[in-house]
Amino acid sequence: MILQSKIVGLKSRLLFVKVFLWFWVTAVVLFAIFLGSRMIGTRVVPATAVSAAFAPAMANEAAQAYESGGPQAFAQFERTLKGTTRRVFYLIDGSGNDVLSRPIPTDSLPIVKSSRSDGRIVTRYGLHSQSAAYRFTSSSGHPYVVLLHQPIELLSFLQTTGSEILFVGAGLLIVTLLSLWLAHHIAGPIHGIQSAARSVAKGDLNVRAPVEISKRHDELAALALDFDSMVERIGLLVHSQKNLLNTVSHELRSPLARLNMSLALLRRESSRESEELIERMEHDVERIDGSC
Structure with missing residues (x-):
């Protein structure tokens, strides 16, 4: 279980890296095309x-x-x-x-x-x-x-295009920062929902997706709302199941008590031949009573 959790965490970080690289490479290529067309x-x-x-x-x-x-x-x-x-x-x-x-x-x-x-x-x-x-x-x-x-020549080119190189460096820095922000903007909410899902898997049905995800106006916000609805529905089903079991248990205890009393009275008046049958019946009643 721990190994599986580590693998999932590694994959989530890989998603961040993939998103970052896609944005960064795309922006750099477009920037290079623009700069090349200018130079x-x-x-x-x-x-x-x-x-x-x-x-x-x-x-x-x-x-x-x-x-x-x-x-x-x-x-x-x-x-x-x-x-x-x-x-x-x-x-x-x-x-x-x-x-x-x-x-x-x-x-x-x-x-x-x-x-x-x-x-x-x-x-x-x-x-x-x-x-x-x-x-x-x-x-x-x-x-x-x-x-x-x-x-x-390379040296003269660097000397004559010093301002352009500075512009390129500043552009790459801006592109890198924007790519990091976009990657975090996309992968961050997924990490939050993933953490909430792990808590649900451990039995905590009171957990919900981070509130800041629900405030977004995109597909990830819809995913967070669906996740919260799913957890709430699971909680209601579990609660209903517990109520049903409690009700059935309560309804069975009174008949079982009467059945135990009847078996006790029957044992007093029974013959030795029916003793074994009465013991089996008492054993079955005890099993049912124990499950309630």
Whole structure:
């Protein structure tokens, strides 16, 4: 019995863990999808952004360097702009080719093709790189697309996304706390009803489900009310059974008493041949009287 109780208690704790994990995993997955959609993908930079203000001037300088000095002048301009970073600066002509004849990164081709003609910057954030494209027309009337491509390193990613990581940590903490609360909100009432059921199994018919469960407005509250009704009904049945037994016992005692007196009188007047029969009758009467 003790082992069975321990097994039931372990299963109830497993229910809490299962509910917690289901809520937690679901919330984390949804949170990851939301965060991924915010951090990874293609988007248009608002015109009010700082990069949108500097892009036209930088693009015109790049086009002017190329048109005035050729590929060598643009290469020098790119080295100056690049500095010690791993950024790669592309100037793509109207034919879709880099002026330095370099292959355009495959992951940046979509934003090069979808770059806007209204002067808005299109950016793309991926798992391995980030890039930005800006379409413009130089002062000489030639169309170009400026592409800035930068591979992502883990250290630089952590440095540039520190606020996002802090946001993720806070989100995970909130999700964990909410999952714990929801798991307790669901599994807690079940534990209360389970404890009451154990008391009923031990013979305590005055126990009821915890009052706070009945105040809920869900299926668990209905379960608690049904449990209380069941225990009350069992108590009434047991009480009725006891009353019936007491009534039957009381009703049988008077006839049995008269029967005992009759047997005693009969024994005085009986012969030896009927003595054994009278003893059997007295024995049966005693058994019935003892059961009452």
